[in-house]
Amino acid sequence: MLLRLTTTHTPATDLGYLLHKHPDKLQTFALNFGLAHVFYPEASETRCTALLLLDLDPIGLAREQKSAWEGFALGQYVNDRPYVASSFMSVVLSRVLGSALKGKCDEKPLLADTPIPLEAELAVVASRGGPGLLESLFAPLGYQLEITRYPLDEHFPNWGQSPYYTLKLQQQIRLSDLLSHLYVLLPVLDNDKHYFIGAEEVQKLLKHGEGWLALHPAKELITARYLRHNKPLTSLALRLLQEDLPEVPETQEAKAESLEKALEKPLSLNQLRLEKVAEVVRLSGLRSVGDLGCGEGRLLQLFWQQGQLERIVGLDVSARSLANAVRRLHTERFSERQAQRLELLHGSLVYRDARLKDLEAVVAVEVIEHLEPFRLEAFAQVLFEDLQPQLVVLTTPNAEYNVLFQNLKPGQFRHGDHRFEWSRAEFESWCLNIARKRHYHLRFEPIGPLDPVLGAPTQMAVFEK
Numbered sequence: 001m002l003l004r005l006t007t008t009h010t011p012a013t014d015l016g017y018l019l020h021k022h023p024d025k026l027q028t029f030a031l032n033f034g035l036a037h038v039f040y041p042e043a044s045e046t047r048c049t050a051l052l053l054l055d056l057d058p059i060g061l062a063r064e065q066k067s068a069w070e071g072f073a074l075g076q077y078v079n080d081r082p083y084v085a086s087s088f089m090s091v092v093l094s095r096v097l098g099s100a101l102k103g104k105c106d107e108k109p110l111l112a113d114t115p116i117p118l119e120a121e122l123a124v125v126a127s128r129g130g131p132g133l134l135e136s137l138f139a140p141l142g143y144q145l146e147i148t149r150y151p152l153d154e155h156f157p158n159w160g161q162s163p164y165y166t167l168k169l170q171q172q173i174r175l176s177d178l179l180s181h182l183y184v185l186l187p188v189l190d191n192d193k194h195y196f197i198g199a200e201e202v203q204k205l206l207k208h209g210e211g212w213l214a215l216h217p218a219k220e221l222i223t224a225r226y227l228r229h230n231k232p233l234t235s236l237a238l239r240l241l242q243e244d245l246p247e248v249p250e251t252q253e254a255k256a257e258s259l260e261k262a263l264e265k266p267l268s269l270n271q272l273r274l275e276k277v278a279e280v281v282r283l284s285g286l287r288s289v290g291d292l293g294c295g296e297g298r299l300l301q302l303f304w305q306q307g308q309l310e311r312i313v314g315l316d317v318s319a320r321s322l323a324n325a326v327r328r329l330h331t332e333r334f335s336e337r338q339a340q341r342l343e344l345l346h347g348s349l350v351y352r353d354a355r356l357k358d359l360e361a362v363v364a365v366e367v368i369e370h371l372e373p374f375r376l377e378a379f380a381q382v383l384f385e386d387l388q389p390q391l392v393v394l395t396t397p398n399a400e401y402n403v404l405f406q407n408l409k410p411g412q413f414r415h416g417d418h419r420f421e422w423s424r425a426e427f428e429s430w431c432l433n434i435a436r437k438r439h440y441h442l443r444f445e446p447i448g449p450l451d452p453v454l455g456a457p458t459q460m461a462v463f464e465k
Helices: 014-019 058-064 086-095 097-103 128-140 175-188 199-208 217-227 231-243 252-268 269-284 298-304 320-328 337-339 372-388 399-404 424-438
Strands: 001-006 025-033 034-042 048-056 116-126 146-149 161-173 286-291 311-316 342-346 363-364 391-397 441-447 460-464
Touching: 001 320, 014 048, 034 086, 034 337, 086 175, 086 372, 097 175, 097 286, 128 146, 128 161, 128 175, 146 199, 161 175, 161 372, 175 286, 199 217, 199 231, 199 320, 217 231, 231 391, 231 399, 252 391, 269 298, 269 363, 269 391, 269 441, 269 460, 286 298, 298 311, 298 320, 311 320, 311 399, 320 342, 372 424, 391 399, 424 441, 424 460
Parallel strands: 286 311, 286 363, 311 342, 363 391
Antiparallel strands: 001 048, 001 116, 025 034, 034 048, 116 161, 146 161, 391 460, 441 460
8 A cells, every 4th residue: 555745845855844754764653454664765855755655464454354354255365455545544644644644844834834746646546436536536626637547457458447546646735735635535435444433533524624625516425435324424524514614704704894895885896896807708708607706696697697698607615695696696586597597606716626617707806815825826726727718807906006095004904804915016927927827818907996106906817818
């Protein structure tokens, strides 16, 4: 059972600090089901690889799990447990790489919280749902997947394909996030766990799924398989995941928005933004559009009025905002044909989502500034590499203009939930880098009253293929 972790972060040997395992040493850990070894076949400034090898004891396993192989006399000795990544690997991650899994690194704490280029290769995984199951589990998390399938017997090709694969995952991501994904999804993929499933497994699932599982499109499948289809525990976990959604309490959300509304209302800035973005989409002539971070559906109303749009999708992380959008759009009055034209989806714009595929245009109005800076690359990957729409429209505040708002203190953001606010140069630099890497044409347009020195209060970027 083999897991290969590789980084090209500079210096790449920092991987040793993150894993708490020295690149110059072979380390072995005794477990009740075998031995785990950690070693580095390569460790240079530009590339570093760590191997986690689990040498499972099949005899000891047979003694502990006799009932698992009833019906097949040799099943306890002839099986795939020693080499297929499963719940055994999850246990090894928690016991051997526990500090890395928790995101702890005393020597370099900032590094532990920094996304770095990482590649994880699992020598053998079992997927009886085929490559589609692998895609549905890992692709929404932003990974680029390389999947190699093996025949049942290469000497007898007519026997067909086996359910075994080599899986390679690539992404710029925090190591703790990568390990958390593996911890949860490996036993899900194998659809088996070698130990008793009880209430404490729900807590483990919530702990290691924090921040991503509640928004995963396949969360029901993941939860059910992780808990071995225990219906009471699955229902409990799904209910707790719903409560764990990153939704701002209504009073806090209202307070955060009140300042921004008070500042921008005299300029009618929000309406100007929505009308400008809707106009860009209308002039493109494209037939489908997605509004990422659609909120209460004000922009969706404008899209609804554009007859050329055959498909309109609104996505938001807030269930409350989507409920308000339903009321605003009066979807209960829709005919069957109208209902097919508009989709309201609950989800996150930093995770891949197959429901957004084939959209010709995608917009995100005053959204990116609500993301943590380390999430921006994941957002860009989802938008420009996974979805690859023909048109992308982004708007964000122009921080330079803030000094013209009399009620805004120096250094204060317009909205209490903003994680940053960019100057024009900062926004343009970020957009230009995306356009060059993803081969888009790019233009910038101001929105709102234009100051000759400070620019407009809102800056808009339009990406076109």
